Amino acid sequence: xxxxxxxxxxxxxxxxxxxxxxxxxxxxxxxxxxxxxxxxxxxxxxxxxxxxxxxxxxxxxxxxxxxxxxxxxxxxxxxxxxxxxxxxxxxxxxxxxxxxxxxxxxxxxxxxxxxxxxxxxxxxxxxxxxxxxxxxxxxxxxxxxxxxxxxxxxxxxxxxxxxxxxxxxxxxxxxxxxxxxxxxxxxxxxxxxxxxxxxxxxxxxxxxxxxxxxxxxxxxxxxxxxxxxxxxxxxxxxxxxxxxxxxxxxxxxxxxxxxxxxxxxxx
Amino acid sequence: xxxxxxxxxxxxxxxxxxxxxxxxxxxxxxxxxxxxxxxxxxxxxxxxxxxxxxxxxxxxxxxxxxxxxxxxxxxxxxxxxxxxxxxxxxxxxxxxxxxxxxxxxxxxxxxxxxxxxxxxxxxxxxxxxxxxxxxxxxxxxxxxxxxxxxxxxxxxxxxxxxxxxxxxxxxxxxxxxxxxxxxxxxxxxxxxxxxxxxxxxxxxxxxxxxxxxxxxxxxxxxxxxxxxxxxxxxxxxxxxxxxxxxxxxxxxxxxxxxxxxxxxxxxxxxxxxxxxxxxxxxxxxxxxxxxxxxxxxxx
Numbered sequence: 351x352x353x354x355x356x357x358x359x360x361x362x363x364x365x366x367x368x369x370x371x372x373x374x375x376x377x378x379x380x381x382x383x384x385x386x387x388x389x390x391x392x393x394x395x396x397x398x399x400x401x402x403x404x405x406x407x408x409x410x411x412x413x414x415x416x417x418x419x420x421x422x423x424x425x426x427x428x429x430x431x432x433x434x435x436x437x438x439x440x441x442x443x444x445x446x447x448x449x450x451x452x453x454x455x456x457x458x459x460x461x462x463x464x465x466x467x468x469x470x471x472x473x474x475x476x477x478x479x480x481x482x483x484x485x486x487x488x489x490x491x492x493x494x495x496x497x498x499x500x501x502x503x504x505x506x507x508x509x510x511x512x513x514x515x516x517x518x519x520x521x522x523x524x525x526x527x528x529x530x531x532x533x534x535x536x537x538x539x540x541x542x543x544x545x546x547x548x549x550x551x552x553x554x555x556x557x558x559x560x561x562x563x564x565x566x567x568x569x570x571x572x573x574x575x576x577x578x579x580x581x582x583x584x585x586x587x588x589x590x591x592x593x594x595x596x597x598x599x600x601x602x603x604x605x606x607x608x609x610x611x612x613x614x615x616x617x
Numbered sequence: 618x619x620x621x622x623x624x625x626x627x628x629x630x631x632x633x634x635x636x637x638x639x640x641x642x643x644x645x646x647x648x649x650x651x652x653x654x655x656x657x658x659x660x661x662x663x664x665x666x667x668x669x670x671x672x673x674x675x676x677x678x679x680x681x682x683x684x685x686x687x688x689x690x691x692x693x694x695x696x697x698x699x700x701x702x703x704x705x706x707x708x709x710x711x712x713x714x715x716x717x718x719x720x721x722x723x724x725x726x727x728x729x730x731x732x733x734x735x736x737x738x739x740x741x742x743x744x745x746x747x748x749x750x751x752x753x754x755x756x757x758x759x760x761x762x763x764x765x766x767x768x769x770x771x772x773x774x775x776x777x778x779x780x781x782x783x784x785x786x787x788x789x790x791x792x793x794x795x796x797x798x799x800x801x802x803x804x805x806x807x808x809x810x811x812x813x814x815x816x817x818x819x820x821x822x823x824x825x826x827x828x829x830x831x832x833x834x835x836x837x838x839x840x841x842x843x844x845x846x847x848x849x850x851x852x853x854x855x856x857x858x859x860x861x862x863x864x865x866x867x868x869x870x871x872x873x874x875x876x877x878x879x880x881x882x883x884x885x886x887x888x889x890x891x892x893x894x895x896x897x898x899x900x901x902x903x904x905x906x907x908x909x910x911x912x913x914x915x916x
Contacts, residue, residue: 360740361736361737361739361740361812362737362738362740362741362742362745363737364733364734364736364737364740365733365734365735365736365737365738365741365749366737367730367733367734368730368731368733368734368737368793368797369734369749369752371730371789371790371793372749372752372753372755373752375768375771375786375787375789375790376752376755376756376767376790377752377755378771379767379768379770379771380755380767382767382770382771382774383763383766383767383770386770430657433650433653434653434654434657437650437651437653437654438654441647441650441651448904449654451900451904452658453657453658453661455896455897455900456661456662456665457851458847458851458892458893458896459665459668459889459892459893460851460853460868460869460872460889461851461853462853462869462872462873462876463668463872463885463889464664464665464668466679466872466876466881467664467665467667467668467679468664470664470667470679470680471663471664471667473680474680490660490661490664493657493661494661547758547760548760548761550760551760551761551762551763552760552762553762553854554853554854554857554873557877558876568762571762571766572762572857575766575769575858583770583773586766587766587770590762590763590766590767593760593762593763594763597758597759597760597763601758
């Protein structure tokens with residue numbers, strides 16, 4: 351018992367349970383993706399799963415298509431979201447946080463239900479469910495993730511810098527391009543990552559929005575684990591590994607991401 | 618806002634024309650900006666409004682208006698559809714129950730684990746802290762599908778049958794990092810010597826924890842807990858891969874299965890309308906309270 355209290359009073363040991371938890375449920379599972387990706391269902395080493403992927407033009411095309419959709423979604427969100435974040439941050443609302451909250455509030459409704467409602471909206475206006483619906487639905491779901499980080503960086507920005515630029519003779523365009531825009535770059539990066547990562551990996555949404563007309567890479571992975579049965583798991587793991595590489599590459603894009611400020615700020 | 622600007626405009630009738638023109642341009646700009654924000658909000662809220670409107674009609678098909686009625690609300694609360702003389706899908710209630718149970722349990726475990734981890738991390742040497750912080754960030758960066766599949770493979774590999782327990786573990790995995798990050802800033806802000814001082818003054822480590830550390834960390838723990846709760850309730854991807862096939866559903870996976878079958882259980886409409894209204898009311902109350910607080914501290 352005394353030994354236990356000794357250990358407990360050294361406070362760095364308090365993190366040990368969580369470290370163990372992380373190793374068991376985060377590190378080990380990720381290693382298992384590698385393991386399954388490079389083995390046959392029998393457990394022998396193989397690169398056949400990747401060969402199969404690169405030889406199935408349909409699968410490769412789906413990956414390229416998904417990345418294109420994610421890219422376009424990100425661009426649209428940036429174009430729509432930056433002005434919104436800018437207006438919110440610059441305007442002197444009586445209660446600025448209310449506006450920001452209004453943009454986050456829809457996220458409390460289950461996103462699948464919102465997506466289904468969007469489909470219904472398309473039905474009501476007689477619009478076809480295709481690529482347009484897919485892009486609209488994606489932008490609709492992830493626009494708040496673009497607005498919020500940009501709004502945060504703009505709001506934290508030192509306003510006296512703008513005044514200083516004005517005093518030094520900068521016109522409005524110059525103030526924006528040389529002061530405000532460069533200072534908001536970290537927020538833009540975070541926004542891009544926060545929109546691109548979930549859209550490139552999404553499944554379910556695409557099926558619902560297009561009534562199974564369009565398959566994205568995420569759905570391809572999901573299917574190899576669902577309908578494919580055990581024989582497809584290794585192939586699915588290989589696809590997951592490709593996804594993991596894309597995600598890792600994207601996250602390097604935004605290394606100094608301040609999670610706390612963004613996600614914590616959502617409350 | 619614009620009204621006061623207009624009043625000012627009138628009272629300054631003696632001011633120079635240039636100043637007036639500028640203020641008018643500024644006003645136009647402000648109105649334009651506001652209009653853009655409201656336009657975005659209208660689009661953002663349109664689907665939710667649709668759910669709300671169609672919660673007041675009885676039609677089984679979402680988007681079909683068959684007259685105003687509170688019938689669906691009645692069905693939701695009684696569990697019995699008196700017009701069609703059938704029970705409301707009992708799986709819906711099980712899904713609600715499991716969603717709440719898993720969210721509360723996962724948030725509690727995550728708050729405990731995350732708070733201890735944050736205290737531990739704070740007292741570590743910087744190299745160990747850096748590598749654990751990196752590990753902690755993996756579940757936040759990883760998209761749902763990868764967290765879900767990697768855990769799915771783990772449970773398959775270890776021959777653990779999937780069900781309530783595996784979903785709970787999975788939810789703790791993606792909730793805890795946010796608790797750690799909510800508690801950490803509180804630790805950074807507090808005076809590191811108070812805990813030692815309590816020990817020197819004769820408190821046992823347990824007393825020092827309860828009377829010194831916890832009160833300081835509580836706001837961070839509360840926001841971490843609420844964040845964990847919302848993340849868990851909203852999750853679909855991770856639950857989908859870890860729930861197994863013995864009938865366990867949360868609201869998300871229930872809706873997904875429902876939508877794939879073709880029809881949406883109509884009682885979902887009043888359910889989510891009520892959830893949305895509750896959150897709206899809570900936020901309004903919270904906002905009023907913080908505003909009051911701000912006003913008080915200003916005085």
